[in-house]
Amino acid sequence: MEAKVLQTLQYPTWIDSEKFARKLSGSVRFSRRMREEKTFQVLFSAHMRPNVASSRRSPDSLKVSCSFKNFPGMMGSGKTTVGKILSGVLDYSFFDSDTLIEQSVDGTSVADIFKLYGEGFFRKKETEVLQKLSLMHQLVVSTGGGAVTQPINWRYMQKGISVWLDVPLEALARRIAAIGTDSRPLLHQSDSSDAYTKALNRLSTLWEERGESYANANARVSLENIAAKLGHRDVSSLTPVTIAIEALEQIEGFLKEEDGMAIARY
Numbered sequence: 001m002e003a004k005v006l007q008t009l010q011y012p013t014w015i016d017s018e019k020f021a022r023k024l025s026g027s028v029r030f031s032r033r034m035r036e037e038k039t040f041q042v043l044f045s046a047h048m049r050p051n052v053a054s055s056r057r058s059p060d061s062l063k064v065s066c067s068f069k070n071f072p073g074m075m076g077s078g079k080t081t082v083g084k085i086l087s088g089v090l091d092y093s094f095f096d097s098d099t100l101i102e103q104s105v106d107g108t109s110v111a112d113i114f115k116l117y118g119e120g121f122f123r124k125k126e127t128e129v130l131q132k133l134s135l136m137h138q139l140v141v142s143t144g145g146g147a148v149t150q151p152i153n154w155r156y157m158q159k160g161i162s163v164w165l166d167v168p169l170e171a172l173a174r175r176i177a178a179i180g181t182d183s184r185p186l187l188h189q190s191d192s193s194d195a196y197t198k199a200l201n202r203l204s205t206l207w208e209e210r211g212e213s214y215a216n217a218n219a220r221v222s223l224e225n226i227a228a229k230l231g232h233r234d235v236s237s238l239t240p241v242t243i244a245i246e247a248l249e250q251i252e253g254f255l256k257e258e259d260g261m262a263i264a265r266y
C-alpha cells in the first residue's frame with residue numbers, strides 16, 4: 001500500500017515525499033457504509049464517493065496507511081494542495097470546482113466571469129457544477145471558497161463528507177499577498193495599503209459574512225489545533241502532507257461518530 005501511495009502521489013515540488021513515507025505506517029479504515037453511501041465532499045473539498053464496483057479494493061474496507069498519531073476553506077487555505085494529496089493517497093480523482101466552472105464557460109477565467117457576467121451568474125454555475133459532482137464516485141473536490149454561502153450547495157455537498165480547512169486569516173493573507181489576487185476577484189481592492197493589509201482586510205470582511213457557514217462541514221481541520229498539538233509556534237511551518245494526515249484523521253473521527261449514532265438508534 002505504501003509503495004502505491006507514493007507512486008500515486010503527485011507532490012508539489014516543495015513537499016518532502018520521504019518524510020511522508022516515513023509517517024505512513026498505521027491505518028485509517030473507512031467503513032463499508034461510507035464506501036457505499038458517502039460522497040466525500042470537502043470544502044477544501046474532498047468529494048469522494050468510493051466506487052462499490054471497483055475491483056482494485058477489498059470489498060470490506062478502504063485502507064489508507066496513515067500513522068500520524070499526534071494530531072468549509074477560505075481562498076488560499078490550501079484546498080487544492082491538500083485535496084490533491086488526499087486524492088493521491090486514496091487513489092481517487094481530483095476536481096477543482098472553479099476549474100470546472102471555467103470550462104463550462106468556454107474556458108473563461110473566474111476573474112473574467114465575475115467581470116463579464118457578475119457574481120450571481122458565477123454562483124449559478126457553481127451550483128450546477130456541484131450538483132454534477134455530487135453524482136460522481138471516488139473523487140475529491142476542492143470547492144470554491146464561497147460555495148458554503150449558498151444553502152442549495154449544501155444539498156449537494158452533503159451527499160459526501162465535507163471537510164473545512166480552517167486556516168487563520170493572517171496566514172491566508174500572507175499567502176495571498178505572496179501570490180497576488182489576479183485570479184481572486186473578491187479580493188480585488190483599490191486602496192493604498194500594502195498587499196498583506198489589503199488581503200487581510202478583505203478576508204476579514206468575507207469571514208464576517210460567511211464564517212458561520214463553514215461550520216456546517218462534517219469535519220474541521222484546524223491548522224491552529226495541529227500546530228498546538230505538534231508544539232509549533234505558528235501554522236506556517238505545517239506542511240500540506242501533515243495537514244492531509246490530520247484531514248484523514250478527522251474524517252475517520254467523523255465516520256466513527258456517525259457509525260456510533262447509527263448503532264445507538266437500533
Ligand SMILES: Nc1ncnc2c1ncn2[C@@H]1O[C@H](COP(=O)(O)OP(=O)(O)OP(=O)(O)O)[C@@H](O)[C@H]1O
Pocket residue numbers: 073074075076077078079080081082142143144145175179184236238239240243
Ligand atoms: N500548508 C501550506 N503552507 C504554505 N503554503 C501553502 C500551504 N498549502 C497551500 N499553500 C500555498 O497557498 C497558496 C494557495 O493554495 P491552494 O491553491 O491550494 O489554496 P485554495 O484553497 O485551493 O485556494 P483558492 O480557493 O483561492 O483557489 C498556494 O500558493 C499554495 O502553494
Ligand SMILES: O=C(O)C1=C[C@@H](O)[C@@H](O)[C@H](O)C1
Pocket residue numbers: 074075098110143144145146147183184185186
Ligand atoms: O471565496 C469566494 O467567494 C471565491 C473563491 C474562489 O475559489 C472562487 O470560487 C471565486 O473567486 C469566489
